[in-house]
Amino acid sequence: MPVQSSVEVAGVKEVIKALRAVDPELKKEFVRQAKSAVAPMVASARAAYPQMPLSGMGRNWQQGGRQKFPWELSKVRSGVKVKTSTRRDKNSVVYVSQGTPAGAIFEVATTGNRFGANLRATNSRVLWPAYDRHASEINQGIEKIVREAEKVVQGMVR
Numbered sequence: 001m002p003v004q005s006s007v008e009v010a011g012v013k014e015v016i017k018a019l020r021a022v023d024p025e026l027k028k029e030f031v032r033q034a035k036s037a038v039a040p041m042v043a044s045a046r047a048a049y050p051q052m053p054l055s056g057m058g059r060n061w062q063q064g065g066r067q068k069f070p071w072e073l074s075k076v077r078s079g080v081k082v083k084t085s086t087r088r089d090k091n092s093v094v095y096v097s098q099g100t101p102a103g104a105i106f107e108v109a110t111t112g113n114r115f116g117a118n119l120r121a122t123n124s125r126v127l128w129p130a131y132d133r134h135a136s137e138i139n140q141g142i143e144k145i146v147r148e149a150e151k152v153v154q155g156m157v158r
Helices: 012-022 024-048 073-078 101-108 114-121 127-157
Strands: 061-063 066-069 080-084 094-098
Touching: 012 024, 012 127, 024 073, 024 080, 024 094, 024 127, 066 101, 073 080, 073 101, 094 101, 094 127
Parallel strands: none
Antiparallel strands: 061 066, 080 094
16 A cells, blocks of 8 residues: 655645745745735835935935935835745745835834824835735735645645
8 A cells, every 4th residue: 555645735834845845946936926926016116116205315324334315216116025934933924025224214114203204294105005905916826826836745745
């Protein structure tokens, strides 16, 4: 009697780990497909950044020896990246982040100070609205990719 084993994958994190264990190239393909599913949101976010949110953001500004500004639209737009992580302490496995200091400050400035209040007046926070516009499309795409990857993993283990 042949021995059979199967893998039941519960979620995205498990799928990525199983793909890496079976074949690292399959994991890379999964990541490419996930980035493709999130691409409309990334394009929408990149297009939504303003030329210059506040006039002072065009000046050089360093804090603690690290460059925070000037605001350079091309760099802020290219700072929007899709990433994946299967670390145990991460809540999101596939996520979009803003990698530039100026863009990150623009995204998370609060209304608790004058700077944040001025940014709120310019309709800041580009990433969340971009996600909200494309949420159902992203979720359907990721779910489809996960289901296909589950089938691949289960077929290879049997």
